Amino acid sequence: MPVLCSSCDDKRAVLKRPKTGHSLCKACFFRAFEEEVHQTILAANLFKHGEIVGIAASGGKDSTVLAHVMKLLNERYNYGLELMLLSVDEGISGYRDDSLETVKRNQQQYELPLKIVSYEELYGWTMDAIVKQVGLKNNCTFCGVFRRQALDRGALMLRVDKICTGHNADDVAETVLMNILRGDIARLRRCTAISTSSEGEGVVPRCKPLKYAYEKEIVLYAYFKKLDYFSTECIYSPNAYRGHARTFLKDLESVRPSSIMDIIHSGENLSVREGVKMPVQGTCNRCGYISSQTLCKSCVLLEGLNRGLPKLGIGKHHRLHDKILTQQPLTEKEERKLKSVNF
Ligand code: SF4
Ligand code: ZN
Numbered sequence: 176m177p178v179l180c181s182s183c184d185d186k187r188a189v190l191k192r193p194k195t196g197h198s199l200c201k202a203c204f205f206r207a208f209e210e211e212v213h214q215t216i217l218a219a220n221l222f223k224h225g226e227i228v229g230i231a232a233s234g235g236k237d238s239t240v241l242a243h244v245m246k247l248l249n250e251r252y253n254y255g256l257e258l259m260l261l262s263v264d265e266g267i268s269g270y271r272d273d274s275l276e277t278v279k280r281n282q283q284q285y286e287l288p289l290k291i292v293s294y295e296e297l298y299g300w301t302m303d304a305i306v307k308q309v310g311l312k313n314n315c316t317f318c319g320v321f322r323r324q325a326l327d328r329g330a331l332m333l334r335v336d337k338i339c340t341g342h343n344a345d346d347v348a349e350t351v352l353m354n355i356l357r358g359d360i361a362r363l364r365r366c367t368a369i370s371t372s373s374e375g376e377g378v379v380p381r382c383k384p385l386k387y388a389y390e391k392e393i394v395l396y397a398y399f400k401k402l403d404y405f406s407t408e409c410i411y412s413p414n415a416y417r418g419h420a421r422t423f424l425k426d427l428e429s430v431r432p433s434s435i436m437d438i439i440h441s442g443e444n445l446s447v448r449e450g451v452k453m454p455v456q457g458t459c460n461r462c463g464y465i466s467s468q469t470l471c472k473s474c475v476l477l478e479g480l481n482r483g484l485p486k487l488g489i490g491k492h493h494r495l496h497d498k499i500l501t502q503q504p505l506t507e508k509e510e511r512k513l514k515s516v517n518f
Contacts, residue, residue: 186201225257226255229259231262231340233341234262234404261330270409297328298473308480316489318411341383351363459474462474
């Protein structure tokens, strides 16, 4: 006998919600998913009427669902937001070029303006060229640092008040685990925040409306709504450490689905003991972007690339950063150390 939807008790259930275990029909699942995002937005007071909001769009399932749901809720509940899509082109052939085609179709489907900023135009380097120089071990460090700044620069060009990103509950739980494993107290404190206020010059506030949405439900939502998204993995995706955290989290989830939410709650409730030294936020002496060092990470990585010293931004070389900033020559030993690609 077919199982009836436990919410409407009328239609046939087509899925079991990964988050709650409830058997629901399509319409009730859509409504439940959308309402939860709406409640997340209300509870955290994420937006103000009249704001311009940039949706970070990669063409992947998370940002496609985010764009779809943001547009829908904005109309259903009259948020009064002006929505735009903001994409970063990292310059990864065979991956980003294809996913950007998806974003361009989304732009038509959702009738939202789209801005694409590229690493090549911002930094003079594509990820293809970076991987050629640094290899496949630390490429995601470059990519992550550059993306963060690229999104900010794109947002400033579009004059948006806020950026929202498609980070979901699994991403947040995974990041909590990673920061615990690395003992990164400063990041651990920040990573569960649903929104960041403007942290400094050139930084646009960000928020995560899908923070409590399970990845499995995002996939189901996209699938049943027949959303147009791109599902191929990046060809340079060796991020082994995150991969382990992800596998660990998936194993935990299969035993106890609430693990994801439990880890987020643990992260939210951890507080830092008084007297623990935290990095002081200042601005980069070269580009003016926020940084706790003299040079921001992006400028250091870029300097390393331009000088053929790929190791420069990896690990801690603060003394060398100051030397570079003041244009002092590096010793032969320092050059040799930074030149070896074998990180
Ligand atoms: Fe960039 Fe790494 Fe993500 Fe690929 S997997 S897009 S290289 S951060
Ligand atoms: Zn800088």
